[in-house]
Amino acid sequence: MTTQISLGAIQYYWPKQTVEQFYREVADSPVQRVYLGENVCSKRKELSLSDWLAIGNELAQAGKDVRLSTLALIEARQELDMITPYLEQQDFVLEANDIAVVQLCKERQLPFVAGNALNIYNTTALARMVDAGMISWVMPVELSREWLKGVLDESTERGFRDKFDVEVLGYGYLPLAYSARCFTARSLDRPKDQCKKCCLDYPDGRLVKNLEQQPMFVLNGIQTQSGYCYDLSNDTASMRDLVDYFRISANSEQIRPVIANIEQQLAQPNPQQIKDCRCNGYWWAMAGKESVTISDQ
Amino acid sequence: MMELLSPAGSLPALKAAIDHGADAIYLGLKDDTNARHFAGLNFNDKRLMQAVEYTKKHQRQLHIAINTFAHPGQESRWQYAADSAVNSGADALIVADIGVLDYIANRYPDTELHLSVQASATSTAAIRYYQQEFNVKRVVLPRVLSMKQVQQLADSVDVELEVFAFGSLCIMAEGRCYLSSYLTGESPNTVGACSPAKFVRWQPMDNGGMQTRLNDLLIDQFGPDEQAGYPTLCKGRFDVDGDVYHALEEPTSLNTMALLPKLMQAGIAAVKIEGRQRSPAYVAEVTKAWRQAIDRCVADPAHYQVTAELDGAMAQLSEGCQTTLGAYHRTWK
Numbered sequence: 001m002t003t004q005i006s007l008g009a010i011q012y013y014w015p016k017q018t019v020e021q022f023y024r025e026v027a028d029s030p031v032q033r034v035y036l037g038e039n040v041c042s043k044r045k046e047l048s049l050s051d052w053l054a055i056g057n058e059l060a061q062a063g064k065d066v067r068l069s070t071l072a073l074i075e076a077r078q079e080l081d082m083i084t085p086y087l088e089q090q091d092f093v094l095e096a097n098d099i100a101v102v103q104l105c106k107e108r109q110l111p112f113v114a115g116n117a118l119n120i121y122n123t124t125a126l127a128r129m130v131d132a133g134m135i136s137w138v139m140p141v142e143l144s145r146e147w148l149k150g151v152l153d154e155s156t157e158r159g160f161r162d163k164f165d166v167e168v169l170g171y172g173y174l175p176l177a178y179s180a181r182c183f184t185a186r187s188l189d190r191p192k193d194q195c196k197k198c199c200l201d202y203p204d205g206r207l208v209k210n211l212e213q214q215p216m217f218v219l220n221g222i223q224t225q226s227g228y229c230y231d232l233s234n235d236t237a238s239m240r241d242l243v244d245y246f247r248i249s250a251n252s253e254q255i256r257p258v259i260a261n262i263e264q265q266l267a268q269p270n271p272q273q274i275k276d277c278r279c280n281g282y283w284w285a286m287a288g289k290e291s292v293t294i295s296d297q
Numbered sequence: 298m299m300e301l302l303s304p305a306g307s308l309p310a311l312k313a314a315i316d317h318g319a320d321a322i323y324l325g326l327k328d329d330t331n332a333r334h335f336a337g338l339n340f341n342d343k344r345l346m347q348a349v350e351y352t353k354k355h356q357r358q359l360h361i362a363i364n365t366f367a368h369p370g371q372e373s374r375w376q377y378a379a380d381s382a383v384n385s386g387a388d389a390l391i392v393a394d395i396g397v398l399d400y401i402a403n404r405y406p407d408t409e410l411h412l413s414v415q416a417s418a419t420s421t422a423a424i425r426y427y428q429q430e431f432n433v434k435r436v437v438l439p440r441v442l443s444m445k446q447v448q449q450l451a452d453s454v455d456v457e458l459e460v461f462a463f464g465s466l467c468i469m470a471e472g473r474c475y476l477s478s479y480l481t482g483e484s485p486n487t488v489g490a491c492s493p494a495k496f497v498r499w500q501p502m503d504n505g506g507m508q509t510r511l512n513d514l515l516i517d518q519f520g521p522d523e524q525a526g527y528p529t530l531c532k533g534r535f536d537v538d539g540d541v542y543h544a545l546e547e548p549t550s551l552n553t554m555a556l557l558p559k560l561m562q563a564g565i566a567a568v569k570i571e572g573r574q575r576s577p578a579y580v581a582e583v584t585k586a587w588r589q590a591i592d593r594c595v596a597d598p599a600h601y602q603v604t605a606e607l608d609g610a611m612a613q614l615s616e617g618c619q620t621t622l623g624a625y626h627r628t629w630k
Contacts (some may be wrong), residue, residue, distance in 0.1 A: 100422035121366035150369030177474035180441035288479035290311030
């Protein structure tokens with residue numbers, strides 16, 4: 001099967017209008033699958049669930065396979081309560097990024113996507129997810145092609161490879177960690193309680209450099225991202241027969257050229273000169289920040 | 298009765314912990330199946346037998362951590378570690394990976410399973426998953442929760458809860474942090490190490506200061522009068538739009554001694570001391586101090602206070618001589 005394109009939920013906090021404009025552009029793009037919703041911070045409320053459902057239904061009408069993403073770190077009872085209406089809506093399948101949502105879907109016998117923030121590292125764990133109702137697996141970002149192949153070969157041997165499809169985050173800043181602490185608020189000397197929704201001021205998060213001015217990380221609320229943009233657009237040939245969906249994670253750059261380039265690379269791999277501040281190390285089992293060209297894929 | 302759970306990276310550390318009042322000890326096997334996979338640390342089969350013997354002789358509990366994530370094609374290595382741990386006669390296994398939990402729950406249904414902090418279960422629903430699927434008896438809570446959240450959880454679950462009491466402070470939800478593999482290729486989940494020592498370089502500067510690097514990347518820079526700390530990548534000094542500061546966290550240790558009455562009141566089953574990589578002398582000191590604190594708190598919770606003496610002792614044992622309540626205290630966030 002040819003690898004298709006999916007679009008992960010927006011990781012940053014953008015104003016409602018920006019989000020709506022963004023998805024209008026996505027509606028007539030070649031993206032097949034779109035994830036909506038907030039999965040970083042429960043305080044980001046520019047869009048309500050009904051807003052997301054409205055966008056979702058428009059995208060569905062445009063032929064997109066729409067799914068709803070949920071919080072990656074569920075700590076408080078209130079955050080757990082926020083998930084309930086997501087479970088109750090019947091329009092779209094949920095993406096679980098915390099094991100709590102796996103449990104809630106399992107209890108209601110709802111199918112779900114195992115997002116990349118879940119620790120699914122091997123075939124047995126994957127089999128347990130399938131038992132719980134998983135229909136798609138987004139591989140943890142730190143894992144490699146070789147790792148993926150190992151897991152998928154074994155799931156074929158064990159006879160359940162046809163029970164799920166596979167997504168790999170292939171473009172965007174990598175979500176590397178989640179904390180109780182809001183690093184964006186901290187960067188402004190504000191406590192998280194009084195963050196004043198400062199993430200709205202940083203549509204791409206805040207870049208953290210070391211004292212030699214090398215990009216290290218990006219602060220995005222409670223999430224820490226990679227300092228370099230992950231980019232597997234040169235590695236699409238190595239995804240054949242392994243990856244069903246190449247996932248894009250958007251930032252404030254124009255999304256349509258990004259999608260167009262990846263569509264082209266998936267249809268006919270033709271590696272380009274790697275841009276500065278890009279990386280693909282994880283895919284090739286190296287440090288995530290590394291950038292390599294593998295000619296013989 | 299609240300359990301004092303101390304770390305042991307070696308047999309002398311285990312003995313030190315037991316001799317200084319630990320109720321239980323946790324350790325790892327000598328390979329990458331545990332999250333403190335450091336050179337010269339941990340227990341081979343022979344040492345494990347000795348550890349079990351010493352622990353049983355003193356009527357304490359032994360927990361074995363098998364808390365990294367099994368690699369595809371190599372699940373048998375983690376299963377072998379589980380076999381060794383169960384056969385050694387340990388009292389509980391501390392496990393994070395769903396694949397490993399599956400194996401132990403099926404193969405050894407009577408073995409007591411503790412959910413490792415690396416599994417990052419922070420809510421009632423997450424805990425329910427591991428209880429229903431694997432019958433875990435205890436859950437080790439990530440250090441991202443506030444005291445209020447810990448209390449709420451304790452009120453609403455029927456599983457034992459264990460919290461981190463003292464030692465290095467992970468500021469990220471444990472088990473879901475890839476900062477280390479992003480910079481070095483090795484992470485706690487895959488290799489059992491964060492900011493691994495083999496990637497560390499201490500580079501003296503002409504002015505008498507010191508640069509600390511991880512896989513060649515500058516993590517921090519110290520003046521001649523500053524003491525250079527280990528370059529744990531989340532505790533480096535970085536630049537955010539011209540502001541230079543500890544962008545993620547200061548080099549500091551977690552110390553919840555002041556919270557003991559609250560933790561006890563919430564019914565927390567065990568307080569865990571971090572530090573399997575620490576020396577026997579360190580383990581002895583910390584265990585002794587916590588033994589005193591717990592005993593005082595049990596005897597008279599209403600008048601419990603951390604004495605200046607204990608407070609000073611804790612600061613001396615801490616990274617950068619600083620301690621924090623971490624996420625247990627809201628203002629930290």
